[in-house]
Amino acid sequence: MVALSRFARYFTEVSRLGSIRKASETLHVSPSAIDRQLLQAEEDIGAPLFERIPSGLRLTAAGEILEHLIRTWQKDYVRAIGQIDELQGFRRGHVDLAIIAALAEGLVPESIAAIQHDHPAITVGVQVFDNDDVARKIAAGEVDFGMLLGPVAWSGVQVQESIDVPIGMVVPPGHPLCDSAHLRLSQTLDYPTIFPGAPLVIHERAKALYERAGIDVKHFMSCNNTMLMRSLVRQGVGIGILSWLDVAADVTQRRLVFVPLHEPHLKPLQLVLAVAPRRQPSRAARETMRYFESELRRLPGRTG
Numbered sequence: 620m621v622a623l624s625r626f627a628r629y630f631t632e633v634s635r636l637g638s639i640r641k642a643s644e645t646l647h648v649s650p651s652a653i654d655r656q657l658l659q660a661e662e663d664i665g666a667p668l669f670e671r672i673p674s675g676l677r678l679t680a681a682g683e684i685l686e687h688l689i690r691t692w693q694k695d696y697v698r699a700i701g702q703i704d705e706l707q708g709f710r711r712g713h714v715d716l717a718i719i720a721a722l723a724e725g726l727v728p729e730s731i732a733a734i735q736h737d738h739p740a741i742t743v744g745v746q747v748f749d750n751d752d753v754a755r756k757i758a759a760g761e762v763d764f765g766m767l768l769g770p771v772a773w774s775g776v777q778v779q780e781s782i783d784v785p786i787g788m789v790v791p792p793g794h795p796l797c798d799s800a801h802l803r804l805s806q807t808l809d810y811p812t813i814f815p816g817a818p819l820v821i822h823e824r825a826k827a828l829y830e831r832a833g834i835d836v837k838h839f840m841s842c843n844n845t846m847l848m849r850s851l852v853r854q855g856v857g858i859g860i861l862s863w864l865d866v867a868a869d870v871t872q873r874r875l876v877f878v879p880l881h882e883p884h885l886k887p888l889q890l891v892l893a894v895a896p897r898r899q900p901s902r903a904a905r906e907t908m909r910y911f912e913s914e915l916r917r918l919p920g921r922t923g
Contacts, residue, residue, distance in 0.1 A: 625656060626656045626657075627689050628646065629648070629652075630654045630657065631684070632645055634669075634678055637675035638675045639657075647877075649873065654700050666681040667679050692811065698791050701710045712741055712901050712903025712904070713744065713903065714742070714903050714904045715752045715762045715763050715766055716743065716744070716762050716763060717745075717752070718745060720845070721862075722864075727914070730911050738903075740923050741903045741906065746844065748760070750768055753766070756776035757893050758776050758896065760897075760898050761893050762847055763898075763901070765893055768780060768864075768889065768890060769888070769889035775895055776895065778891045778892070778893050779912065780896055780915050781890065782889065782890050782915055784886040784888040785862065786860065786885060786887060787802070787877050787879040788802055789848075789849070789865075789878075790877060791853055792873060792875070794876065796858070804828060804829070804832055804882055810836070811857035812842070813839070813841070813851055813857045813858065814839040814840065814842040815845070818843065819845065821862055821865075824885065826890070828884070831884060840856070842846070846863060848865075862887075862888050863877055890915070892911055
């Protein structure tokens with residue numbers, strides 16, 4: 620448990636709950652004691668930290684600045700404890716990472732399971748976001764590292780490891796196209812197609828592919844959720860254009876078949892493991908990344 624000053628604990632709980640009474644019940648401290656700490660802080664700072672609204676208390680601009688500073692201090696404190704542990708040779712620590720939803724099955728849980736088996740004193744926190752938010756979390760230093768689809772255009776994000784992720788057609792087992800080693804787009808046009816909608820990363824690649832072929836995708840069924848697209852393909856609604864990564868778990872379990880598209884202008888996506896270049900990773904973070912990098916190199920979809 621991170622050590623916190625009495626005021627910081629009181630302030631954080633009131634901010635989170637929007638109520639001195641609720642914070643009092645959570646902390647088992649009298650409301651008057653919490654109120655005194657807040658009033659003293661407001662007097663020292665020279666500005667109110669909360670404003671009263673019908674639903675309770677809400678942070679003022681000054682309160683938001685203070686809340687950000689306290690959260691930053693907490694993260695720095697945890698990082699410092701990890702570095703002190705390293706000086707003493709301890710193999711423990713906490714690692715935070717951000718991933719895209721396509722990694723919720725397969726590589727990530729398998730890597731974490733291996734880490735927990737080999738290093739039970741290392742704990743891992745995983746957050747799932749869309750591609751841009753993963754990059755944002757990495758650049759802001761809010762996570763130790765992240766995994767997302769590239770190429771990564773964000774400044775403040777450094778790629779440590781990357782693999783190519785092919786794009787192809789996803790079909791149910793037994794479909795007439797499932798025995799093909801690869802496909803041209805023209806071979807798929809006789810079948811109902813489920814098109815990946817924005818903001819899926821693959822959307823722009825797929826849109827450009829069909830536009831070059833002079834095909835209007837407005838008449839296709841579209842979906843902006845890969846999980847739903849996979850379900851629709853399994854139900855026989857149509858075939859879908861997705862990346863290998865999107866369907867890797869279904870392919871492994873033989874619920875879907877992935878056939879790469881062979882088109883001269885269609886480039887694969889990239890799956891990247893990235894860090895903030897100015898952030899010094901802890902020993903636990905370096906060890907955790909080593910497991911993920913190893914799993915990336917073994918992925919069957921790797922082409923680069």
